[in-house]
Amino acid sequence: MDGNGRWAKKRGLPRAVGHQRGVEAVRRLVRALEPTELECLTLYAFSSENWKRSEDEVDDLMNLMRRFIKSDLPEFIANNVKLKIIGDWQSLAPDIVAMLEDALAQTANGKQTLAVALNYGGQHEIARAAAKAAAVGEVTIEAIAAHLDTADLAPLDLLIRTSGEIRLSNFLLWQAAYAEMLFVDTLWPDFEPAHLTTALDDFARRERRYGGR
Numbered sequence: 001m002d003g004n005g006r007w008a009k010k011r012g013l014p015r016a017v018g019h020q021r022g023v024e025a026v027r028r029l030v031r032a033l034e035p036t037e038l039e040c041l042t043l044y045a046f047s048s049e050n051w052k053r054s055e056d057e058v059d060d061l062m063n064l065m066r067r068f069i070k071s072d073l074p075e076f077i078a079n080n081v082k083l084k085i086i087g088d089w090q091s092l093a094p095d096i097v098a099m100l101e102d103a104l105a106q107t108a109n110g111k112q113t114l115a116v117a118l119n120y121g122g123q124h125e126i127a128r129a130a131a132k133a134a135a136v137g138e139v140t141i142e143a144i145a146a147h148l149d150t151a152d153l154a155p156l157d158l159l160i161r162t163s164g165e166i167r168l169s170n171f172l173l174w175q176a177a178y179a180e181m182l183f184v185d186t187l188w189p190d191f192e193p194a195h196l197t198t199a200l201d202d203f204a205r206r207e208r209r210y211g212g213r
């Protein structure tokens with residue numbers, strides 16, 4: 001979900017406003033999830049490297065997360081959205097951890113998954129999974145995959161990055177091995193459900209070979 005800061009800067013607004021508008025884009029997308037029939041939508045909300053940002057910005061992002069869970073949880077439940085969190089989220093502030101645990105429990109029977117990457121880094125995730133696989137003496141692709149945070153999610157098919165940057169920034173590195181990639185110039189706060197529909201149409205036209213011919 002890249003481009004919140006630039007969206008705000010273009011308008012002479014504080015970065016925090018860009019993040020607030022970023023949350024609104026998330027909300028629009030979650031509301032439009034059902035007809036897409038997507039099994040899972042994963043959003044990169046806070047990376048393990050985002051702690052390097054100013055204390056104010058980190059606080060803003062954590063507060064947005066608190067408010068988002070509080071305000072939108074009833075809607076998730078009503079719309080059969082199952083929340084999933086990936087990353088080292090259990091080391092976030094205790095009140096956020098408690099709030100997330102409650103939200104996970106309350107949405108456990110949902111149909112479509114909204115996975116939120118929080119304090120997430122792909123390299124950390126792979127290292128954690130490899131250590132768990134090694135602990136039981138089985139360092140194979142299957143064993144590592146079984147210990148990833150995403151082990152219970154559908155395979156990653158399409159990875160979209162907004163704001164014109166063409167890099168993965170430590171997002172779902174393992175899972176992206178054969179994923180289709182889409183890099184769009186749209187800044188995240190401007191990302192509409194129609195952009196997702198267009199992305200899915202683009203994905204449907206791709207020919208996937210997984211290394212075969």
Ligand code: FPP
Nearest residue numbers: 001002003004005006022023045064065068
């Ligand atoms: C990247 O834009 C965005 C982030 C680091 C935060 C994304 C978070 C949200 C949209 C809000 C919280 C999410 C939820 C699910 C409630 P940037 O700030 O790096 O933008 P820039 O590259 O233009 O400066």
